[in-house]
Amino acid sequence: MSLLCSEPAFFANLPEVRLPFTKEALASLKAGQLVSLSGMLYTGRDQTHRRLCALLDEGKELPVDLAGQLLYYVGPSPARPGRVIGAAGPTTSYRMDSYTPRLLALGLAATMGKGARSAEVRQAMLAHGAVYLAAIGGAGAFLSGCIRKADLVAFADAGPEALFRFEVENFPAVVINDLAGRDYYALVAAGNKKGEG
Numbered sequence: 001m002s003l004l005c006s007e008p009a010f011f012a013n014l015p016e017v018r019l020p021f022t023k024e025a026l027a028s029l030k031a032g033q034l035v036s037l038s039g040m041l042y043t044g045r046d047q048t049h050r051r052l053c054a055l056l057d058e059g060k061e062l063p064v065d066l067a068g069q070l071l072y073y074v075g076p077s078p079a080r081p082g083r084v085i086g087a088a089g090p091t092t093s094y095r096m097d098s099y100t101p102r103l104l105a106l107g108l109a110a111t112m113g114k115g116a117r118s119a120e121v122r123q124a125m126l127a128h129g130a131v132y133l134a135a136i137g138g139a140g141a142f143l144s145g146c147i148r149k150a151d152l153v154a155f156a157d158a159g160p161e162a163l164f165r166f167e168v169e170n171f172p173a174v175v176i177n178d179l180a181g182r183d184y185y186a187l188v189a190a191g192n193k194k195g196e197g
Contacts, residue, residue, distance in 0.1 A: 014172070020068045021109045029131055029175045031182035037171040041070040041112075042153070045091050047161040049099035056102060063154035063163060067107030072135070074113075075160035076150070085150045085166075089140030090114040093132070097121050104128040112173055116185050125177055132177040146171040
């Protein structure tokens, strides 16, 4: 277990956000804010996204109701003995950009990965009232300590890219895109340019 994730003092000053999101919690998130996530989220990478959209194309029901949920872009490594899950660091989010607007239209409340989103995804988030969070890149072992339970939900043959349900506690993340359309990466870039002037 990660010492940081199990140490309350480390997260004492972080706003705790319970998952799945309430509308009030979602609206309270601001770009650049560091938060501590606790509760249930779903995971999925490229294969899961392709299959979800294929089911939509076929008019079939999805294996989960995504409304109000957080979808974390991760392909966890196998768990070692005595561990819930292996390393669980974020996947680069742009790989899911072509699928994300369709899932946001279903009520998906948030996505989490690493790196910036496309203009199309940012517009879709604004239109559907969703946010984007960034997990800590390069900290897969640390983040695995914040995962209390991991259940396979669908697409088992996809291996680590399958659809999982995680129960997390004190999982740290940064709000990148909020409901007002603010983009933390853009704000940082603008600040750097201003400082250079």
